[in-house]
Amino acid sequence: MKKIMEDPSKIMRRSIHTFLQNYHRATTAAAVVLPFSAALLLSQPFFSSSSSSLHARLNTLFRGAGFSSSLDFFNILSLKLSQTLSSSLFTLPFSLTFFLFSKAYVIRLLSNKHDSEDSSVYYLRLLRTYICNSFFLISANASAFALFFLAFNVLESFGFYSRNFYTLFSLSSAIIYSIILANAFVISNLALVSSTSSSSGGYTTILKACLLIRGRTSTALALALPTNLGLAGVEALFRYRVVKSYYQGDRDIVSIALEGTFIAYLYALFLVLDTIVNFLFYQSCVKNDEDQKLCREDEYSIKIQICETENTKICIKGPKGFQEIL
Structure with a gap:
């Protein structure tokens, strides 16, 4: 049976409505995640210039794997990976505390059973899933590099050496x-928001997310695009208004710090909205699967059979076998 998903625009509108309806609590969640967003925004321009050592090591690793220096993609990728890894390590303490505390607060707020379980239970499940997500993302990157390594060496063995081939x-x-x-x-995002409804969280929620996402990838990507564009826009604003002003020295440090705090808080609001979007998408997936399950049960548990006896009779197959209704 084909999966009929709710329109992404409807989920996004419902997410924004939920965000505005609970704005006072959303601002509280944004205040909780503010240290993480500030650390993340500060780490990106800092590690853009100070991750040259890791960048050189990744370049050496790619050269050792057999990738040519003419492949511009891997040169850019090694630079971005070095910056991402350095930034992730720097913000890791903030991710495991403030970021997950904020997610637990928002999910507990949106969940129908938020009064039955303590926030610490939600946090522990999110923590297990977040750690498993980290290994999952590392595995995804490793699998992609292995695929590129295999394809590059196979094609190169057939004599593809030209500049056009590298491009x-x-x-x-x-x-x-x-x-x-x-x-x-x-x-990973779907696994995080679904971990609070599982018994313990962890790798099982990632498997559950993989099953839920089947046939719904386009919807998930369409929902992820607006919030990620918003986050990228705030990062660009931080670089332009805060980092640029700091290095140029055209404003005093107090005004730069105040504006940087405001931009970091705006970034935190987008993180809260992203959690709401992912949670409502997860609820939509679960509801859709439950509806399909009920439809299949109705389709296969109730069958009409015409009993050819002296008089034509209609029977329904139920829990006690065929029962005559006419």
């Missing part, structure tokens, strides 16, 4: 890597 391979690798990474992030 085409870089473009195709960038597209495939983006698809793999986008799906991995969607599954």
